[in-house]
Structure formats: C-alpha cells, structure tokens
Amino acid sequence: MTRFRARTVVLPAEDVDTDQIIPARFLKGTTRDGLGQSLFADWRYDAGGRPRPDFVLNRPEAAGAEVLVAGHNFGCGSSREHAVWALRDFGFRAVCSTGFADIFRNNALRNGLLPVQVDAQTHDRLAASAGAEVEVDLETRTLALPDGTRARFPIDPFARHCLLNGIDALDFLLAQEAAIAAHERGVETA
Amino acid sequence: MSSGAGARTLFEKVWDAHVVRQAGADTPAVLYVDLHLIHEVTSPQAFSALRERGLRVRRPDRTIGTADHSTPTTPPGPDGRFSYDDAQAAAQVAELERNCREFGITLHALGDARQGIVHVIGPELGLTRPGSTIVCGDSHTSTHGAFGALAFGIGTTEVGHVLATQCLLQERPRTLSVRVDGVLPPGVTAKDLILGVIARIGAGGAAGHVVEYRGSAVRALSMEERMTVCNMSIEAGARAGMIGPDDTTFEYLAGRPHSPKGAAWDAAVAAWQRLPSDDGAAFDREVTLEAPSLEPMITFGTNPGMGIPVRSAVPEPDGNAALERALRYMGLEPGRPLLGRPVDVVFIGSCTNSRISDLRLAARVFEGRRVAPGVRTLVVPGSQQVKRQAEAEGLDRVFRDAGAEWREPGCSMCIAMNGDRLEPGQYAVSTSNRNFEGRQGPGGRTFLASPATAAATAVTGRIADARELMG
Numbered sequence: 261m262t263r264f265r266a267r268t269v270v271l272p273a274e275d276v277d278t279d280q281i282i283p284a285r286f287l288k289g290t291t292r293d294g295l296g297q298s299l300f301a302d303w304r305y306d307a308g309g310r311p312r313p314d315f316v317l318n319r320p321e322a323a324g325a326e327v328l329v330a331g332h333n334f335g336c337g338s339s340r341e342h343a344v345w346a347l348r349d350f351g352f353r354a355v356c357s358t359g360f361a362d363i364f365r366n367n368a369l370r371n372g373l374l375p376v377q378v379d380a381q382t383h384d385r386l387a388a389s390a391g392a393e394v395e396v397d398l399e400t401r402t403l404a405l406p407d408g409t410r411a412r413f414p415i416d417p418f419a420r421h422c423l424l425n426g427i428d429a430l431d432f433l434l435a436q437e438a439a440i441a442a443h444e445r446g447v448e449t450a
Numbered sequence: 451m452s453s454g455a456g457a458r459t460l461f462e463k464v465w466d467a468h469v470v471r472q473a474g475a476d477t478p479a480v481l482y483v484d485l486h487l488i489h490e491v492t493s494p495q496a497f498s499a500l501r502e503r504g505l506r507v508r509r510p511d512r513t514i515g516t517a518d519h520s521t522p523t524t525p526p527g528p529d530g531r532f533s534y535d536d537a538q539a540a541a542q543v544a545e546l547e548r549n550c551r552e553f554g555i556t557l558h559a560l561g562d563a564r565q566g567i568v569h570v571i572g573p574e575l576g577l578t579r580p581g582s583t584i585v586c587g588d589s590h591t592s593t594h595g596a597f598g599a600l601a602f603g604i605g606t607t608e609v610g611h612v613l614a615t616q617c618l619l620q621e622r623p624r625t626l627s628v629r630v631d632g633v634l635p636p637g638v639t640a641k642d643l644i645l646g647v648i649a650r651i652g653a654g655g656a657a658g659h660v661v662e663y664r665g666s667a668v669r670a671l672s673m674e675e676r677m678t679v680c681n682m683s684i685e686a687g688a689r690a691g692m693i694g695p696d697d698t699t700f701e702y703l704a705g706r707p708h709s710p711k712g713a714a715w716d717a718a719v720a721a722w723q724r725l726p727s728d729d730g731a732a733f734d735r736e737v738t739l740e741a742p743s744l745e746p747m748i749t750f751g752t753n754p755g756m757g758i759p760v761r762s763a764v765p766e767p768d769g770n771a772a773l774e775r776a777l778r779y780m781g782l783e784p785g786r787p788l789l790g791r792p793v794d795v796v797f798i799g800s801c802t803n804s805r806i807s808d809l810r811l812a813a814r815v816f817e818g819r820r821v822a823p824g825v826r827t828l829v830v831p832g833s834q835q836v837k838r839q840a841e842a843e844g845l846d847r848v849f850r851d852a853g854a855e856w857r858e859p860g861c862s863m864c865i866a867m868n869g870d871r872l873e874p875g876q877y878a879v880s881t882s883n884r885n886f887e888g889r890q891g892p893g894g895r896t897f898l899a900s901p902a903t904a905a906a907t908a909v910t911g912r913i914a915d916a917r918e919l920m921g
Contacts, residue, residue, distance in 0.1 A: 272771070273771075273772070273775065274771075274772045275653050275654065275753050275755075275772065277753065277884075277886045279884065279886040279887070279888065279889050280886065280887060280888075283888055283892065284519075284865045284866060284867045284889075285866070285867060285892075287491050287519075287520075287867065288491075288520055288536070288538040288539050288541075288542050288867065289494075289538065289542070290494035290495065290498070290541065290542055290545050291494075291495060291498070292495050302887065302888045302892055302893075307874060307892070307893065331772075332654065333653060333654030333657065333687065336653055336654060336687060336753070337589065337684075337685075337884060337886060338588075338589050338884075339492065339587055339588055339589040339603035339604060339605055340491075340492065340605075341492070341495075341587075341605035341606040341607060344605070359654060359657060360657075361654065361657060361687055362623075362657055362658060362687070362689050363589060363603055363604065363605060366604070366605060366608065367605035367606075367607065370605065370607040370608070371607070416478065416621060417475075417476045417477075418476055418477050418478050418619065421476060429611065429619055430499075430503075430610065430611055430614060430615070432477075432619070433480065433611055433614070433615040433617055433618075433619065434505075434614065434615060436470060436471055436480050436615070436617065437615075439470045439471050439480065440470050440480075440482070440508075440615060440616065440617055443468075443470045443482050444482075444616075447482075
C-alpha cells in the first residue's frame with residue numbers, strides 16, 4: 261500500500277469511542293473475520309436490526325467510500341482491536357481526524373488502516389465535501405483534496421516503513437532476541 | 451521536554467529501566483514487559499497468530515490469565531457448570547483455557563479461588579509491583595499504575611508481540627503532572643476526584659501522555675482509592691496513570707501471595723523507594739486541582755469527561771454539537787439538576803469500584819435501609835477474594851437484606867457482555883468507568899458516580915447526594 265484514491269464518507273461526531281465502532285456484544289468471537297457487518301451496529305441498525313436510513317453509512321452515496329472522516333479523538337475508550345478489524349472488513353483504508361486515541365492509532369497501523377491526522381482547516385474542508393475523492397499517499401505522507409489542497413500527515417516512521425515494505429513488526433521484535441535475553445539476564449540476576 | 455540536572459520523573463525511571471533497545475531515527479524503542487495479563491476477549495486471535503507462525507510464548511512465567519469479561523455472575527449449578535449467556539461466550543472462555551494449557555500459562559479460570567477482574571486480581575495477588583511494566587489487552591490496565599508501575603492497554607496484535615517476545619515497540623509518551631493538593635471534603639471519594647480531573651481536562655485531554663497524580667490529596671489516598679484514580683486515566687485519553695510508591699504502597703503489598711519475602715522484600719522496598727519523581731523533575735504539562743473545591747461528581751453525558759458536581763444543573767450545550775447529541779441520547783434537559791431524577795438500575799462493581807473498600811462504603815449506606823421499589827441493584831465484587839472478604843464481614847447480608855443482588859465476580863454490567871445489561875431506555879447509576887452510548891446494554895443510559903452515590907441512589911430510587919444519608 262503506497263498510494264490510493266478513494267471517496268470519503270463523513271461521520272460528524274467527536275470522541276467516537278470504540279464501543280460505538282463495535283459494541284462489546286460482538287467481541288465474543290475468536291477470529292478477526294466478519295466484523296464489518298457489526299461496524300457502528302447501534303448507529304447503523306434500529307432495535308429490530310433494520311438499517312437506519314439517516315445514518316451516513318447507510319446512504320447510497322456511502323457505498324464504496326474507503327476514507328472515513330470523523331471528529332476529534334476518534335477511537336477513544338476500549339483497546340479492542342476489533343474496532344480496527346471492523347473498519348477494515350467494512351472496506352475502510354483510512355480514517356481522517358484531527359486526533360486519534362493512542363491505542364486505536366497503534367491498532368490501526370498494525371492492520372493497514374491509515375490514521376490520517378489533519379489540521380482543523382483541512383478537516384473542515386473534508387467535512388464540507390462529503391463524497392469527494394481524495395488521494396492518500398503514504399510514501400509522501402500527504403492527503404490531496406479535489407480542490408488542490410495538500411496536507412501532510414504525521415505517521416510513526418517505523419509503522420510507515422512496515423506498511424510500505426510489507427514488513428511484520430513482530431519479525432523486527434523477534435530479531436531483537438539477543439538484546440532481550442541480555443536485558444533479562446541483567447534484571448533477573450541483579 | 452527533558453528534566454534538568456539528572457532529575458527524573460517516576461515515568462522516566464521506569465521507562466529507562468525497561469528499554470531493551472533505544473529508539474533510533476526510524477525505529478521506536480523496544481520496551482521490556484515484566485507482567486502480561488491476558489483475558490478471554492482480546493487474546494484468542496493473538497494465540498492464533500502464534501500458532502500460525504509456530505511460535506511459543508517466550509515467558510509463560512510472566513504471563514497470567516483470568517476469565518472476567520464474558521463470564522456469568524451467577525453461581526454454578528448443582529452440577530458445577532456455569533450458565534453462560536450464549537454458546538459464543540462459553541466457547542471464548544474455553545479457548546482461553548485451551549490456550550493457557552497448551553502454552554503453559556497460569557490461568558485463574560472461572561471457579562478458581564483467585565479468579566476475578568484482571569485489574570483486581572493483579573494487585574491483590576501481589577503480581578503488580580512498583581517500577582514494573584505491565585500490559586494487558588484492556589485499556590483499564592492503567593489501574594496498576596497506582597503502584598508506580600508503567601501499565602497500559604494494548605491491542606491484540608501487540609498481545610501477540612508480547613506473548614512471542616515479552617517486548618513491545620513503543621514511542622515514548624509525554625508526561626503530564628496532575629497535582630491535587632489539600633484535603634478532600636467529607637463525602638468526596640477517589641471516584642469523585644478522578645471524575646473531577648477528567649471533567650477538567652476532557653475525554654481526550656491527556657492523549658499521548660502518561661499522567662502522574664501527585665500532591666497531598668493523592669498521597670492521602672489508600673491503595674484501593676489510588677487504583678480507582680489510575681483506572682480512569684484512559685478516560686482522559688492518557689496512555690497510563692501513575693502514582694509514586696510510598697509506605698501506603700509497601701504496606702498493601704507486604705505479605706501478598708506473589709510479593710517478595712524476607713531479604714528479597716527488604717531489597718525490593720529499598721529499590722522501590724528510589725522510584726518517586728525527583729525534586730525538580732520536569733513534566734511536559736502540568737495541571738493543578740484543589741481538593742477542598744471538589745464535590746461528589748456524576749456524569750450527565752456520553753463520555754466520562756461530561757461530569758458535574760451531583761448538585762449542579764446539566765450544562766447548556768450553547769451550540770456544542772457533541773453536548774447536544776449527548777443530551778438527546780440521555781433524554782436530559784439542560785439547566786436542570788440530575789439530583790432527584792429516578793433511575794431503573796444501580797450497578798456497583800467493575801475494575802474501577804469493586805474492591806473491598808468500595809463495598810464497605812456502599813454497605814454503610816445500605817445498612818438498615820431498603821433498595822427503593824422498582825430499582826434493580828447489582829453488587830458485583832471484583833474477585834473471589836473480595837467476595838470472600840465481604841462475606842466474612844457480613845457485607846453480603848447487608849446487600850441482600852436491602853434487596854440488592856449479590857453476585858459472582860466479573861466485569862458484569864460495566865461492559866454488558868455476559869447477559870448483565872440495561873434494557874433500552876433504562877437509566878442506571880453505575881460505579882463503572884464508561885457512560886458511552888449503549889455501553890451497559892443497547893439503548894441504556896449511564897450516570898457514572900461513586901459507590902456512595904450509587905448506594906444512596908439505590909435506596910432513594912433517585913439520584914442522590916450520599917452526604918445527606920451518611921451524616
């Protein structure tokens with residue numbers, strides 16, 4: 261994943277917590293699969309399981325949108341990685357916000373969901389142009405809007421390196437075995 | 451910001467002692483994990499990843515499991531079998547049991563005398579130690595920071611990293627000093643203190659930071675109260691919350707099952723005494739609150755930052771869309787107090803407020819009183835040990851005589867995965883940590899408060915100021 265173009269869908273809410281992204285009753289599985297159908301379940305469906313027509317993800321224009329634009333402090337609350345798995349399974353490849361909760365950001369980066377942190381002005385533009393086609397470029401760390409606006413976004417350099425080169429962070433950690441063992445010897449014989 | 455003249459904060463000391471490999475220009479630090487706590491909900495996919503790659507658990511002796519999230523809080527039947535809410539929950543717990551067995555991890559399974567909520571059993575078993583690094587696939591891992599540990603929640607992929615390597619890749623967080631000076635007024639609890647802090651800095655106000663709680667009001671807290679404070683650090687977005695260890699800490703840990711003994715204990719205490727932040731150590735940010743100005747707190751909205759003193763009016767949104775949305779969900783009108791508002795359910799429990807001191811506080815309110823008609827009240831101890839202690843003190847009788855349900859340990863209605871849940875539209879006063887929409891059951895509406903406020907609400911049937919009942 262280096263660069264992609266996709267349409268946006270705008271969820272105009274701040275402090276979207278992971279209990280909204282995927283309610284706890286859907287966390288009883290033992291795999292990562294199939295969580296997209298429960299994404300935003302209590303906002304997407306009524307008590308009878310029927311789609312709420314006014315929820316953004318249920319509108320026809322949301323079909324195929326791969327970039328979610330949401331308010332500040334997205335992904336706060338629970339550490340459940342299921343929130344990221346659900347967003348990915350639904351088809352999202354990036355979330356744009358002015359700020360992400362720490363654990364959510366880490367989880368997103370481990371699963372190829374880009375947390376694109378933008379300034380308030382860029383966010384306002386994105387929010388005002390729902391459905392716009394944007395370009396996300398991980399190599400140059402830029403988000404390009406249809407009006408020509410380009411915004412650089414910060415991203416953990418190592419996570420970016422892993423995503424660009426298809427590297428599993430676990431391989432990097434496993435390669436630290438000698439240093440890990442040395443640390444343990446130092447502590448446990450002290 | 452780095453601290454001057456070699457002075458270091460508590461966080462810096464713990465961090466520095468656990469760096470296996472320093473951060474480079476393009477790589478984060480490799481941080482060693484002393485204790486890895488696992489539970490049924492966030493670990494199965496991590497074990498699957500290990501199996502797929504043919505990896506073992508590097509340090510099963512530094513890994514401890516318990517089942518708490520989706521477990522029933524009703525006792526086993528005559529056949530010894532537990533009644534799960536559904537087959538999926540039962541299968542998830544069975545998977546944890548299989549994983550712990552196959553990978554050689556100690557598990558405090560359902561029915562075990564040491565089973566309980568992961569953040570309750572760690573401290574009570576003496577597994578939680580000052581100066582250590584502790585992680586768990588659970589955001590309330592911040593609880594353990596009360597002991598001067600660096601403790602934080604991680605996702606399932608990172609659970610896999612720790613299982614396989616006992617390490618994590620970590621960007622170094624910034625530091626935030628939250629100083630609370632002075633004496634808390636009578637009837638104001640640790641829960642009120644932390645709800646006051648979160649209301650002040652906001653639900654995302656501490657993002658990217660490790661909070662250290664300091665000041666005379668914090669020093670005066672018991673260990674269980676400190677755990678309540680650190681537990682909710684994540685509700686302000688903090689990476690972790692910490693409190694410098696002191697005699698209160700050491701007294702709590704002395705004689706616990708996993709605490710060091712004899713000469714090892716003396717050496718440990720000597721090392722722990724060097725952990726508190728040095729004079730002159732610098733924090734990236736500082737916030738100060740005055741304890742005497744704090745009051746019993748309650749939340750009115752749909753994140754823990756939306757809190758007010760229990761006697762105050764619900765604030766006007768003044769065009770704030772988030773507040774408008776929250777009040778709509780909660781069915782509340784601005785400008786009116788919550789005090790006196792009827793509720794349907796009272797929940798006393800969770801990793802925030804299910805320890806023995808929480809139950810003693812609630813029992814003081816229930817003693818000689820009855821739960822108001824029409825109010826369902828659940829009291830859920832945090833662990834089997836807490837349950838035994840409460841029963842030895844007769845607290846269970848106080849709760850039962852008042853008409854409350856005395857249940858088996860677990861997360862229960864805090865996360866509503868096990869069948870303990872609110873019905874749509876119901877209002878609850880809850881001692882738990884999250885008032886998110888639907889957190890305690892789809893459509894349920896949560897007011898977060900202390901065990902005293904919760905118990906006072908249970909007996910009056912309406913949101914109450916416990917100070918009026920406790921005299």
